[in-house]
Amino acid sequence: MRSLDSFSPEELDALLETDLEEITDDELLADVCFARFYDFFLEFWPTIETVELVPNWHLEYLCDQLQEVFEAWERGESQPDVLINIPPGTSKSTTVTQLFPAWLWLRAPGTRIISSSFASSISVGHGVKSRDCLRSDKFQRLWPGRIRFKGDEDGKMSYRNTRGGQRYVTSSGGAVTGVHADFILVDDPLNPMLSASDASLKQAAKHLETLSTRKTDKGRSVTIMLMQRLHEKDPAGIWLTRGEPLRHICLPGELTPDPKTGELGFNVKPKHLVKKYINGLLDVLRLARPALAKLKLALGSYGYSGQILQQPSPEEGGRIKKRWFRSMSWPAFLENVPGAKTAVWHADGDTAYTEEQKNDPSAVMVSTVLQNTLYVRYSGEFTLEAPELLAKLPQLLKDNGFGMLSKFYIEPKASGKTIVQMLRVQTKLNIVEAPPPMGGKTERVNASTPFIEAGRVVLLDGSWNEALINQCAAFPNAAHDDRLDNLTQAIARATKPQAGLSYA
Template sequence: MSLVEAEILKMARAVQADECKQSFYYFMQTFWSVIIPEEPVFNWHIEYLCNELQKLSYYIVNRLPKPYDVIINIPPGSTKTTLVTIMWPAWLWTQDQTIRIISNSYSGDLSIEHASKSKDIITSDLYRLLFPEIIIRRDKSGKGSYENTKKGARYSTSTGGTITGKHAHVIINDDPVNPKQAESDPLRLQANEHTKTLSSRKVDKKNTPMVTIMQRLHDDDVTGYLLKRKGEKIKHICLPAEVSSRVNPPELKERYIDGLLDPIRIDREVIAEAKVDLGSRQFAGQYEQSPVVEGGNIVKSSWFGHISLAQFLAVRGGAPIHFFLDTAYDEKKQKTDNDPSGILAACRIQNYLFIYHAQKVWKEFPDLMRFIPEYVRAHGYDDRSTIRIEPKANGKSVVQQARKATKLNVTETPSPADSKSVRLKTRSPKIECGRVILVEGDWNEEFVTEVSQFPAATHDEYVDILVYAIDYLLGDDGNEITDDDIKEILSAFGC
């Protein structure tokens, strides 16, 4: 090679290096083949996400107050981890070698793998050719954690793991909870608490952003947890596989191609197969970015019957009202982050369960004890009524105090042997067959939403007391509905 050719090659490399520094999207395209053998397909969302990360990088590099944290909800197989957790950290060092990065995932092995692939880029021949000044220290060159010679660093951790003594200029939270375990309250809480711990690992709380990448798995998953607590300080990017009202920002709907986010990677055949492989619940979370299946999860909202108050009073006759309680008391008074007490008024008419009213309250123990008599008397309590209380939390104390202080017919519901999901699934046929009818009221929407969203909803008090009402009022007792019964019910409904 002549000196002229060598000089031209050197200039070409300088231009390429500069292009990489100027554009994260160009950098990603340049280094794709270093870690991924498959032919690239650069759908529009890839460039969009690259540009969004580059905008955020300006604040990180210049140590300016961050404009927001970022949440990205996007289906699996959308190159999210490759972009955010693997390539972005390698690109950030081309902007500022002193940047320190913490990355997290639900699995320690997975987190290490992400960091290792990022290191593969940094140590590749192409990267060293374009950015020879970026050198990983030999004495601090692990697979999951390593540093460069300018004090920049990459640290890896996992949900439930420790990251003591480490602080970062940017935190990447990639799939903090395993999709298969998201319905576990302890594991979901652990992921949320770990996210809170990650927030304390910032070099500068005003400057250090957190970027969370995941699918929606539960109303109280990490995305839900963050959105409820930070509001406008978060840029929420939501890209379901098919165009829907959940697309955010909404103007991105226009970029969908024939209603699909990525018609090459996630075409309709892939979507159809995913629906079969994952089931409706998992598919809704991972591909639709909704923790709830349209219409409901275990119980569909359309299964509930509805009747006006006038129709109910006409058909009720002398049926006694019974009350079902899932009790809790609020130590912080009216703080809806705590569990509420749920109460339900219902009766049986023929072989139908009519729910007259349902309500949730956040009350301390003394206030709860004053509320219960007021509620039941306002909703049809008489000498034939019973008040059936779940014997968990302070339920036993409520029963004991009510027996001592009132003449109300109070008893405990049987202690459940199965999980809530199992209990609701086994009772759901009675709801599906139209045997549970709601008396129309302003409480209907909250009640139906919670029951149909279970087990992905924040609260589940209505689920418990609905199951107890079904067990007590529609339990198998050998009574068969007659033709006259059917005629009487239909007549009451105006049929």
């Protein structure tokens, strides 16, 4: 408990309306904790945690942001959802999912709360700790009788108080039927210990969509999601690309430079928080340099980049490193590469025809092989309906060196077969169904990496260079990988030529 002499003159001036001698330490403490969530957080940490709290500036900032959200809700104001990206081991769950709900009930006992995590056991644990705080001797002493639990509705998955408040606990993939909430707390919708699979991403996205329908007031109710980044299409990635207003707090474990501008801490949000970092670190005690080095070793480049740096693709690349790609200007290519002036250019296509941006785009790459090196002249993506796609391809290929000897290899999936048939009828392009890919996508990428690492992929200068490199470096966490599919298809053909399909 904080003693009377621990309060600043400003706190005393703001809270004391009676003679100082007439107020007890408990009454003063109750007023302070009621008025500010961060003070409540500091005081009630020991009611749910056995380890000693190590304060850091980010905890105070998060508490104050959460209080702003509550006070806007209390005033009946419409406000955006909240996304918090922060590394593990920073007390994020204790702050947001355990103590904040307890303070919400202190301030507004009738508040209805839904909380969710990737696993039911985790969600239940968060809910139980909030209840432990509310039932603690300290809470009951400071605010006697303010929160009483309904005996017939006091379970681990759901509990209510006698003033209309409810806490309902669920998990990704769990049911949320007949329950609505003023605050929806989503804490790690994906398991950070496992690689994000297509199935887990879809399940988390669907669950998040379901939770969005559970708000008591679509404008006033707020969803607060906190997680470390795991994939470009993880729930945080979905929120960041949906184009809606968002209160985004992104606190990477250390400051890293923008690959384009060199700006340090380019992904910290809000930007002014960069000044809070000490020696480039978010928390010099919890996440000191030695601790970060161990995490990088344990998590690998993928995990470290997402979970610690909040960048779902590592800057240097994952399986495929950015530095492996070489580049060359068109004049240098023509002047210095034997056979460049008479090269036959071929194309690889991964076609999809739809205007819906949520679907994969069509991707086309134009390249040639000279002296066991793949020279890429063009790589692009576009989302078009079939008529527009058919109209675009012939001119695009002609602009990139296509001639009578050139071949257009199209991946033989369902939409690819249709495009093959239509192109053969409507154009003079030499269309070839590429051989069915061998193995899964990861196997194909792994088979291509020695060729790329050996410097055998050269990109001729173009505005598309960075997009191709970034997509390759992001694998397997990229939102789309169609350009990469083109590249691995071309490499497979160059390294294991088949009769009638080589670059001869």
